[in-house]
Amino acid sequence: MSLETRPLPVIDNWNRPFFEAAKQGRLIVQKCTDTGQCFFPPAPVSPFTGRPHWEWIQASGKGELWSFVVFYQSYFDGMKDELPYPVGMVKLEEGPFMLTNLWDMSPDDAVIGMKLSVRFPGGPDGLVLPQFGPEE
Amino acid sequence: MRDKVAFAGIGTTRYGSFPETDSYGLGCEALNIALDDCGLKPSDIDGLIVSRIPSYERFAEIMGINPQYCLLTETAGRFSGVSMALAANALYSGAAKYVALVYGNNGRSVRMRYGGGDSQWSPWGMTSPGAIHAMMWRRHMHEFGTTHADLGPVATAFRHHACLNPDAVMHGRPISLLDHDRSRPICEPLQLLDYCLINDGAVAWIMTTAERAKDLKRPPVLLSGYARQDNFTYRTSPPDDFWYPSLSATRSVYDRAGIGRDDIQGLGIYDNFSPTVLFSLEGLGFCKQGESGDFVRDGTLQLGTGRWPTNTSGGHLSDSYMQGWGIIAECVRQLRDDCGDRQIPNAQAMQYICATNIAQSAILRRAA
Numbered sequence: 474m475s476l477e478t479r480p481l482p483v484i485d486n487w488n489r490p491f492f493e494a495a496k497q498g499r500l501i502v503q504k505c506t507d508t509g510q511c512f513f514p515p516a517p518v519s520p521f522t523g524r525p526h527w528e529w530i531q532a533s534g535k536g537e538l539w540s541f542v543v544f545y546q547s548y549f550d551g552m553k554d555e556l557p558y559p560v561g562m563v564k565l566e567e568g569p570f571m572l573t574n575l576w577d578m579s580p581d582d583a584v585i586g587m588k589l590s591v592r593f594p595g596g597p598d599g600l601v602l603p604q605f606g607p608e609e
Numbered sequence: 610m611r612d613k614v615a616f617a618g619i620g621t622t623r624y625g626s627f628p629e630t631d632s633y634g635l636g637c638e639a640l641n642i643a644l645d646d647c648g649l650k651p652s653d654i655d656g657l658i659v660s661r662i663p664s665y666e667r668f669a670e671i672m673g674i675n676p677q678y679c680l681l682t683e684t685a686g687r688f689s690g691v692s693m694a695l696a697a698n699a700l701y702s703g704a705a706k707y708v709a710l711v712y713g714n715n716g717r718s719v720r721m722r723y724g725g726g727d728s729q730w731s732p733w734g735m736t737s738p739g740a741i742h743a744m745m746w747r748r749h750m751h752e753f754g755t756t757h758a759d760l761g762p763v764a765t766a767f768r769h770h771a772c773l774n775p776d777a778v779m780h781g782r783p784i785s786l787l788d789h790d791r792s793r794p795i796c797e798p799l800q801l802l803d804y805c806l807i808n809d810g811a812v813a814w815i816m817t818t819a820e821r822a823k824d825l826k827r828p829p830v831l832l833s834g835y836a837r838q839d840n841f842t843y844r845t846s847p848p849d850d851f852w853y854p855s856l857s858a859t860r861s862v863y864d865r866a867g868i869g870r871d872d873i874q875g876l877g878i879y880d881n882f883s884p885t886v887l888f889s890l891e892g893l894g895f896c897k898q899g900e901s902g903d904f905v906r907d908g909t910l911q912l913g914t915g916r917w918p919t920n921t922s923g924g925h926l927s928d929s930y931m932q933g934w935g936i937i938a939e940c941v942r943q944l945r946d947d948c949g950d951r952q953i954p955n956a957q958a959m960q961y962i963c964a965t966n967i968a969q970s971a972i973l974r975r976a977a
Binding site: 479480481482483514520539540541542543544545546548549552555557558560562570572573574585586596597600602 | 722724725727728729730731732733734735736737739740743744745747748751793794795796797798842843845846847849
């Protein structure tokens with residue numbers, strides 16, 4: 474695996490805290506302070522109210538595998554040596570979905586509904602891309 | 610707006626790889642065919658909707674059209690139906706009398722890639738419309754017990770139709786269920802024969818009021834009803850509901866058209882990837898949710914064997930990737946008996962369905 478050669482994220486004013494937290498080994502999501510519901514990807518307002526009433530919270534880092542795919546087609550030069558690679562759609566305990574890779578496991582062992590937890594093994598350019606593997 | 614607006618002219622180019630021209634050249638070719646089809650001249654056109662061709666100004670300049678209503682719509686395929694509805698509104702309100710809608714695509718010759726580039730999920734390697742549909746299909750298999758083999762009858766029915774259509778890119782190249790099963794994986798669980806084509810071509814429609822259409826060359830095909838429901842909740846990740854609630858909401862198309870399902874002879878379903886056909890059939894209530902695999906298994910979508918001949922040109926999978934524009938053109942042709950070997954006998958009404966975050970359905974019928 475070569476997380477160092479992964480495509481760089483597009484960092485903006487809303488997701489910058491997420492990537493800063495990931496460097497410190499923390500998974501954070503936004504929580505709507507009016508409804509108590511969490512949302513991701515990061516946004517200027519809560520999608521539940523349209524208002525800028527939210528706070529960052531640290532997520533438990535746990536979730537379940539909602540679905541997954543395995544890429545055979547190459548779309549990114551920096552990921553050629555990872556082909557075929559899995560992408561999982563994880564439903565976090567806090568509610569939002571996150572797209573991520575399956576870590577410490579083979580896609581052959583992936584089962585929808587299985588419990589997963591987050592890891593922070595690295596990423597490109599000093600960044601860290603959260604990965605999910607069997608619950609620890 | 611039931612039956613107030615009509616398709617008066619249809620034009621489609623050849624489909625393939627044409628590096629000697631571009632989307633403007635192809636668009637002009639399609640529009641000229643459509644103008645000849647209905648007997649109008651560019652100077653008769655007072656409404657213009659252009660899609661996937663980069664500039665509406667340049668296109669209008671090239672064709673010598675100076676309309677009173679003009680716009681460019683997004684390149685996503687869901688905008689074929691949206692464009693049709695915009696034209697219908699413009700005609701119904703009197704903003705224009707004859708609207709030309711022109712779609713041109715030279716994705717093949719410019720080696721267009723659907724995937725890669727920067728996006729929310731690119732650092733995790735998640736990219737491409739195909740992967741989004743693969744994610745949805747894996748979940749569908751889990752929730753309902755469907756299998757990859759359930760997609761086979763979709764791919765083979767449309768290829769069968771392409772083999773009846775001399776203009777289809779895949780004409781003369783039949784496939785079997787085994788070919789579908791063994792095609793190479795692109796983004797599992799989807800394989801090559803679950804993916805649409807990428808080719809150059811263009812489509813043009815001339816729409817006008819039902820009244821005006823009566824005076825033109827060809828028998829008018831009426832837009833009887835149109836329904837749409839958007840859901841942008843999961844815009845940055847695959848939807849978790851197969852667009853089922855929003856597709857279900859578009860069942861209002863039957864009431865709007867005053868035409869029930871039993872009075873429809875064939876379907877045009879937006880097939881960027883084979884699973885969207887099954888999502889469409891479930892969402893519009895042709896079968897129960899989760900049962901679309903059983904529903905299509907015995908050739909239900911195939912001409913000659915099934916009750917619901919679908920994408921009789923071959924669709925995006927096997928005719929041409931004209932992003933809904935060609936599928937709607939095929940519905941019009943069916944209703945004019947223009948389809949030769951692939952004609953649906955006694956076609957009186959056709960239904961178009963598009964399963965995307967802008968879920969849509971339309972019913973077209975022959976004018977009495």
